Amino acid sequence: MLDALRVLRDTASGVDLPADVARNASLDIERLSGLLKPYLVADTLQAAGRTPGIGGRAHALLPMVHVDEADDNRLVGHVTFGRYYLGGFGAAHGGAIPLMFDEIMGRLSNAVGRPMARTAYLNVNFRAITPIDVRLRVEVRHDREEGRKRFLTAALYDGETVTADATALFITLKPGQR
Numbered sequence: 636m637l638d639a640l641r642v643l644r645d646t647a648s649g650v651d652l653p654a655d656v657a658r659n660a661s662l663d664i665e666r667l668s669g670l671l672k673p674y675l676v677a678d679t680l681q682a683a684g685r686t687p688g689i690g691g692r693a694h695a696l697l698p699m700v701h702v703d704e705a706d707d708n709r710l711v712g713h714v715t716f717g718r719y720y721l722g723g724f725g726a727a728h729g730g731a732i733p734l735m736f737d738e739i740m741g742r743l744s745n746a747v748g749r750p751m752a753r754t755a756y757l758n759v760n761f762r763a764i765t766p767i768d769v770r771l772r773v774e775v776r777h778d779r780e781e782g783r784k785r786f787l788t789a790a791l792y793d794g795e796t797v798t799a800d801a802t803a804l805f806i807t808l809k810p811g812q813r
């Protein structure tokens with residue numbers, strides 16, 4: 636269903652509809668919302684964001700990063716920003732790129748039994764246009780830990796060109812910390 640939703644998002648972002656088609660589409664989307672509403676649950680029980688086996692953890696907001704290689708301290712994956720993430724002139728929106736970094740750096744930070752941590756800062760440099768509809772490579776490194784602090788770096792590549800890179804600090808949560 637989320638795959639279909641992603642296709643809908645990309646398609647809806649790219650069209651310019653006549654009013655009658657837009658009206659009919661709205662009615663269909665409202666009908667679908669009605670179909671799902673009886674299944675609303677508490678946020679701790681929802682599937683979205685909590686289903687690691689499904690791409691993007693089944694989180695509808697996230698650009699889907701596919702992991703190609705990973706070990707304890709390094710991860711290489713790929714991602715394609717669809718039309719939904721367009722900022723302008725063929726480039727991904729500047730807010731979508733930190734979103735992707737936060738997710739994939741957070742995943743490596745929390746991997747291999749390391750206790751759950753939360754992003755304290757995420758600094759992103761935009762080095763070149765990040766094109767939409769192009770398969771991009773993302774590389775993440777877990778650099779070091781100092782007590783509760785975990786330092787990670789990441790870069791996003793279009794071919795050999797680094798389009799963005801990031802440094803992040805994740806802090807391990809204390810027992811019972813919310």
Ligand SMILES: CCCCCCCCCCCCCCCC(=O)SCCNC(=O)CCNC(=O)[C@H](O)C(C)(C)COP(=O)(O)OP(=O)(O)OC[C@H]1O[C@@H](n2cnc3c(N)ncnc32)[C@H](O)[C@@H]1OP(=O)(O)O
Nearest residue numbers: 684685686687737738741742745753754755756784804806
């Ligand atoms: C069934 C379920 C399946 C689920 C499937 C699992 C999926 C798994 C993948 C998840 C992937 C998603 C990944 C997204 C992750 C987010 O996006 S989390 C959301 C965004 N982040 C937040 O909302 C964080 C909000 N901030 C906070 O909660 C708190 O400030 C923090 C970060 C927990 C730190 O607070 P604290 O615990 O009180 O720690 P504090 O004593 O202030 O700081 C500890 C140390 O860090 C330093 N520090 C703290 N903040 C900073 C900072 N901004 N800059 C520099 N230094 C800092 C302090 O100076 C201190 O240093 P030392 O004095 O020890 O040398």
